[in-house]
Amino acid sequence: MRAKEGSSKVGKFLAHAALSTGVAFLISGLVTRDVGSAARVRSAGQGSDTQDAQDPGVRTGSSAGSPLATLSGDQLQFFQDGQSRFVEVDSVSGTAPAESGTGLGPTFNSNSCGSCHAQPAIGGTSPSVNPQIAAASDYGATNAVPSFVTADGPVREARFPFLLNADGSLSRTRDGGVHDLFTIAGRSDAPNCGMEQPNFALMQQLDNLIFRIPTPVFGAGLIENISEATIYANMASNATLKQSLGISGHPNLSGNDGTITRFGWKAQNKSLEVFAGEAYNVEMGVTNELFPEERSRPPTSCLFNPTPEDSTNFPASGSAIPSDVAAFSNFMRFLAPPSPSATGIPGNPSAQSIANGRALFSRIRCDLCHTPALQTAPSSFTPALSNQNAALLSDLLVHHMGSGLADNVSQGAAGPDEFRTAPLWGLGQRLFFLHDGRATPANGGLVTAIRAHSSPGSEATGVINLFQQLSKQQKQDLLNFLRSL
Numbered sequence: 001m002r003a004k005e006g007s008s009k010v011g012k013f014l015a016h017a018a019l020s021t022g023v024a025f026l027i028s029g030l031v032t033r034d035v036g037s038a039a040r041v042r043s044a045g046q047g048s049d050t051q052d053a054q055d056p057g058v059r060t061g062s063s064a065g066s067p068l069a070t071l072s073g074d075q076l077q078f079f080q081d082g083q084s085r086f087v088e089v090d091s092v093s094g095t096a097p098a099e100s101g102t103g104l105g106p107t108f109n110s111n112s113c114g115s116c117h118a119q120p121a122i123g124g125t126s127p128s129v130n131p132q133i134a135a136a137s138d139y140g141a142t143n144a145v146p147s148f149v150t151a152d153g154p155v156r157e158a159r160f161p162f163l164l165n166a167d168g169s170l171s172r173t174r175d176g177g178v179h180d181l182f183t184i185a186g187r188s189d190a191p192n193c194g195m196e197q198p199n200f201a202l203m204q205q206l207d208n209l210i211f212r213i214p215t216p217v218f219g220a221g222l223i224e225n226i227s228e229a230t231i232y233a234n235m236a237s238n239a240t241l242k243q244s245l246g247i248s249g250h251p252n253l254s255g256n257d258g259t260i261t262r263f264g265w266k267a268q269n270k271s272l273e274v275f276a277g278e279a280y281n282v283e284m285g286v287t288n289e290l291f292p293e294e295r296s297r298p299p300t301s302c303l304f305n306p307t308p309e310d311s312t313n314f315p316a317s318g319s320a321i322p323s324d325v326a327a328f329s330n331f332m333r334f335l336a337p338p339s340p341s342a343t344g345i346p347g348n349p350s351a352q353s354i355a356n357g358r359a360l361f362s363r364i365r366c367d368l369c370h371t372p373a374l375q376t377a378p379s380s381f382t383p384a385l386s387n388q389n390a391a392l393l394s395d396l397l398v399h400h401m402g403s404g405l406a407d408n409v410s411q412g413a414a415g416p417d418e419f420r421t422a423p424l425w426g427l428g429q430r431l432f433f434l435h436d437g438r439a440t441p442a443n444g445g446l447v448t449a450i451r452a453h454s455s456p457g458s459e460a461t462g463v464i465n466l467f468q469q470l471s472k473q474q475k476q477d478l479l480n481f482l483r484s485l
């Protein structure tokens, strides 16, 4: 699906509607009042007046990938063991050279967790070189690379919003599931496996194809440990302001135990262990204790291993005992959150510019969805997860984001145009933005991501109008701030 531009007509209408309320008038007054003071501050990113403010680009330096500071010796060992399993490459039965993990396929999107979660460190997001190109033909596999997967584009997985009718036409019955890009057919370790890839070109023609890119897992243990009470209290805060700007939002809920789910683009998953189990099966085709069945009804010619392919290692000792799924969870849970930094941002913006940007982020009310910090609950794991101010910049709620971002996929209580407020910590070192990776270094990056918030039906349109009213220098300050995260 192609990125759609937001309708400026609707945007203007909403801005007008927002300005007619007292509170929004106050906000807009604050924005206007700030123009003078911000204009006096010289900072990086200033270009000629004919140019727009620009995404400075990816910040250099390392600010993510370390373990939490308070882990015990045992916990650190489990973290390191989990990390090495996270980057282990899987082959069909663990026999391919340098691919010692077992269980790849029959269908898959890539062959290690770490291949997709790589930037700027293990556990992150899409790297600058897409690993899916190499995975497609690895070890003799005969996959075609779909048009939407490119060498310098984001890692992508595909979903089909609707099912096809028997005659091949599009139905209105929801599918919504992930259809893996590749199969193991042709690989030397999958002799005689015959299985075709889905027809992505046809789905693209029918406009029945949407994408998701990887989300980072730094600080994931903190996200896991924010209590429902905290999320609901934050949701109820600033009610009048939110209402005046058209912002609501609600949690996604587990169909199993009714509690708030929080991981993934639609906040569709409950915990790191559930996500790890699902990802192992969905992204890599590895059956496990949580998801024991192979997906996509493969022919028996493509089944090579007893199931589950990953399980508890009974004869082992210490950190080697848990299944890969449990080991991945320990690694992710114990990853420290990314640390912000004012240095290494291309163009070397001043500390003042970044401080101005931080203030503007709140003044134009990006913070009504991107909540700067939420408190974690007491944790039985380690003090670094207990009673912490997690600066994730998300309310962990799902919001209507309008027709421009809608993907026509429903997951739990998250409807066709609803998405979790993307946590913005670590943003400074990410290459690709939004659920389908439509905002890239080649097309404006952060600026494109911000503008895409505004389209008919989006709760963010009022705030994006306030963004558009900022001076060029103020916009630049805001972008510089985002790259310091």
Ligand code: HEC
Residues within 6 Å of the ligand: 109, 110, 111, 112, 113, 114, 115, 116, 117, 155, 156, 157, 212, 213, 214, 215, 216, 217, 220, 262, 263, 264, 265, 266, 272, 275, 276, 279, 280, 283, 284, 328, 332
């Ligand atoms: C083919 C690339 C790919 C591989 C391989 C992959 N992931 Fe992911 N990961 C994704 C995508 C795409 C998403 C977002 C999915 C969504 O929300 O629909 C994601 C999201 C996640 C999240 C949610 C984080 C958050 O806060 O939203 C976790 C946890 C995760 N992956 C863990 C893993 C683990 C563990 C593995 C290995 C078993 C793994 N992933 C393998 C692409 C991948």
Ligand code: HEC
Residues within 6 Å of the ligand: 247, 364, 365, 366, 367, 368, 369, 370, 399, 401, 405, 419, 420, 421, 422, 423, 424, 427, 432, 433, 434, 435, 436, 446, 449, 450, 453, 459, 460, 463, 464, 467, 482
């Ligand atoms: C109504 C709630 C809401 C408001 C207001 C809002 N956002 Fe967002 N933001 C979201 C959601 C939801 C997403 C994920 C959308 C998607 O991927 O389709 C997102 C995504 C982003 C992303 C991309 C992050 C990523 O991981 O790809 C950036 C950057 C961002 N927002 C910045 C801002 C800024 C700056 C503002 C203020 C000008 C703002 N947002 C206002 C809800 C909001």
